[in-house]
Amino acid sequence: MIKTVNLSKNFGDKEVLKDLSIDFEKGKTTVVLGRSGTGKSVLLKVILRLLSIDSGEVYIDNIDTTDFSESRMMGVRRKMGMLFQGSALFDSMSVYENVAFTLREHTRLSEGEIRDIVKEKLEFVEMTGTEGLMPAELSGGMQKRIALARTMANNPDYIFFDEPTTGLDPITARTINELIIRVREHTGTTIVVVTHDLDSAAMVAQKIVLIKEGEKYFEGTPDDFQRSDIDFVKSFRSGGKDM
Ligand SMILES: Nc1ncnc2c1ncn2[C@@H]1O[C@H](COP(=O)(O)OP(=O)(O)OP(=O)(O)O)[C@@H](O)[C@H]1O
Numbered sequence: 001m002i003k004t005v006n007l008s009k010n011f012g013d014k015e016v017l018k019d020l021s022i023d024f025e026k027g028k029t030t031v032v033l034g035r036s037g038t039g040k041s042v043l044l045k046v047i048l049r050l051l052s053i054d055s056g057e058v059y060i061d062n063i064d065t066t067d068f069s070e071s072r073m074m075g076v077r078r079k080m081g082m083l084f085q086g087s088a089l090f091d092s093m094s095v096y097e098n099v100a101f102t103l104r105e106h107t108r109l110s111e112g113e114i115r116d117i118v119k120e121k122l123e124f125v126e127m128t129g130t131e132g133l134m135p136a137e138l139s140g141g142m143q144k145r146i147a148l149a150r151t152m153a154n155n156p157d158y159i160f161f162d163e164p165t166t167g168l169d170p171i172t173a174r175t176i177n178e179l180i181i182r183v184r185e186h187t188g189t190t191i192v193v194v195t196h197d198l199d200s201a202a203m204v205a206q207k208i209v210l211i212k213e214g215e216k217y218f219e220g221t222p223d224d225f226q227r228s229d230i231d232f233v234k235s236f237r238s239g240g241k242d243m
């Protein structure tokens with residue numbers, strides 16, 4: 001599991017995360033919902049320690065990582081996969097090389113073993129046979145699938161998705177949501193999704209956390225979210241995706 005306790009982050013005198021305490025439970029999908037600019041990407045980057053912590057704590061697998069050095073965090077990050085906002089594939093590499101990338105960087109597997117893993121992960125995201133294509137030849141939804149295959153290549157314990165459905169048409173978005181569900185069901189990976197997409201949250205989440213300007217306004221099940229009479233939850237629900 002991952003747990004943040006009273007986590008705060010500032011840029012200059014701008015407070016971006018304020019006293020955020022969130023439990024990301026093992027084997028479940030937690031969706032952090034919030035409007036644009038509210039600190040969702042910053043939250044992920046602080047958990048991964050791509051940005052430093054100003055105050056509060058971050059626990060990963062029950063270990064307080066708050067004061068971990070960069071080299072210890074690098075070890076922790078090996079267990080984590082991150083799909084950044086946008087697809088973030090390497091444009092100059094084929095699909096095969098993209099998916100193989102982490103394996104080449106972090107393991108000493110033989111080419112045959114790498115080929116088997118790439119094949120298995122491409123099958124999982126239903127992109128079999130695309131090994132030789134370049135990212136530019138793929139649609140946005142397909143690029144997301146390949147990025148997921150790459151993230152899954154080293155079997156991470158955690159996967160973080162930053163806005164996985166943004167910019168996709170509703171049907172493609174649905175297929176990506178279905179894939180996020182399938183990852184959890186088939187691998188037991190603990191998943192964190194940050195998004196402003198309410199439909200996506202309703203579909204994939206076991207838990208929803210709603211934040212506004214870096215503060216937590218709600219934490220609970222999707223059912224509780226639908227029933228909540230907290231003013232900001234009601235306004236977010238009625239505003240839907242545009243909020
Ligand atoms: N490296 C940085 N330096 C200074 N300010 C930053 C930095 N990163 C983010 N911010 C600021 O922090 C705030 C939150 O940004 P963040 O990217 O987390 O928003 P978000 O919720 O992910 O929005 P979106 O839905 O548009 O992706 C913004 O005001 C942003 O300008």
Ligand SMILES: [Mg+2]
Pocket residue numbers: 040041042085162163
């Ligand atoms: Mg963002």
